[in-house]
Amino acid sequence: MGAVLTFDQARQPADKSRADAWADAWAVAAAVCDPEVPVLTIEDLGVLREVRIENGRVEAFITPTYSGCPAMNLIALNVEVALEEAGFTNVKVTSVLSPAWTTDWMSEAGKAKLAAYGIAPPKGKAGRRALFGEEVVACPRCGSADTAKVSEFGSTACKAHWRCRACAEPFDYFKCI
Numbered sequence: 739m740g741a742v743l744t745f746d747q748a749r750q751p752a753d754k755s756r757a758d759a760w761a762d763a764w765a766v767a768a769a770v771c772d773p774e775v776p777v778l779t780i781e782d783l784g785v786l787r788e789v790r791i792e793n794g795r796v797e798a799f800i801t802p803t804y805s806g807c808p809a810m811n812l813i814a815l816n817v818e819v820a821l822e823e824a825g826f827t828n829v830k831v832t833s834v835l836s837p838a839w840t841t842d843w844m845s846e847a848g849k850a851k852l853a854a855y856g857i858a859p860p861k862g863k864a865g866r867r868a869l870f871g872e873e874v875v876a877c878p879r880c881g882s883a884d885t886a887k888v889s890e891f892g893s894t895a896c897k898a899h900w901r902c903r904a905c906a907e908p909f910d911y912f913k914c915i
Contacts, residue, residue: 756791759791760789760791762824763789763791763796763798763821763824763826764786764789766820766821766824766826767780767781767786767789767798767817767820767821768780768781768786769781769820770786770813770816770817770820771816772785772809772813773809773812773813773816774809774893774894774896775852775855775857775894775912777851777852777854777855778848778851778852779848780800780813780817781845781848782844782845782847782848782851783803783843783844783848784801784839784840784842784843784844784845784848785800785801785802785803785813785839785843786798786799786800786817787799787800787801787834794827794828795828795829795830796821796826796828796829796830797829797830797831797832798817798821798829798830798831798832799831799832799833799834800813800814800817800831800832800833800834801833801834801835801837801838801839802833802835802839803839803896803915804839804895804896804915805835807895807896809894810833814831814833815831817831818830818831839915840915841860841912841913841914841915844859844860852878852912853878855878856878856879856909856910857878857897857909857910857911857912858875858876858877858878858900858909858910858911858912859878859912860911860912860913860914860915861873861875861914873887873914875887875900875911877900877902877904877905877907877909878909879902879905879907879909880902880904880905880907882902882903882904882905884902884903884904885900885901885902885903885904886900886901886903887899887900887911888900888901888908892910892911893910896912896913896915897910897911897912897913898910898911898913899911
């Protein structure tokens, strides 16, 4: 697992066999990819919030990147199927809306994957300035800061469409929310 996990560590079982089962369930759920940005796992995105094993039930908790995200049903189904294929039974996936997801929950590894994939990752911390301020977004292809927003919405609602004036390439920017 290696990464810093976003779960409440107090809920991790103390006994070794239960802790191993929990770690296995977390790893399986964490490896599920986002269907809209397939280079990112739901752990990279910070969408996977918690995994619990109680009374023989495995429950994974996920938070949508924004209210009404069309990918959430598919993510929930993929988590459920992945856990069942890994041998877990009595699986439940629960969507949690509070606290609301923020790009602050994305891992640094996830942001690096976005850039390598050609999507400019969110910069800095989320806040009002991120939504309403003027942003300088570096081109993920050539690194130039000479870029311009073309549209507030890109290939998905959580991305904006930008264009690089230096290399003339269009690109998506994962909005800082």
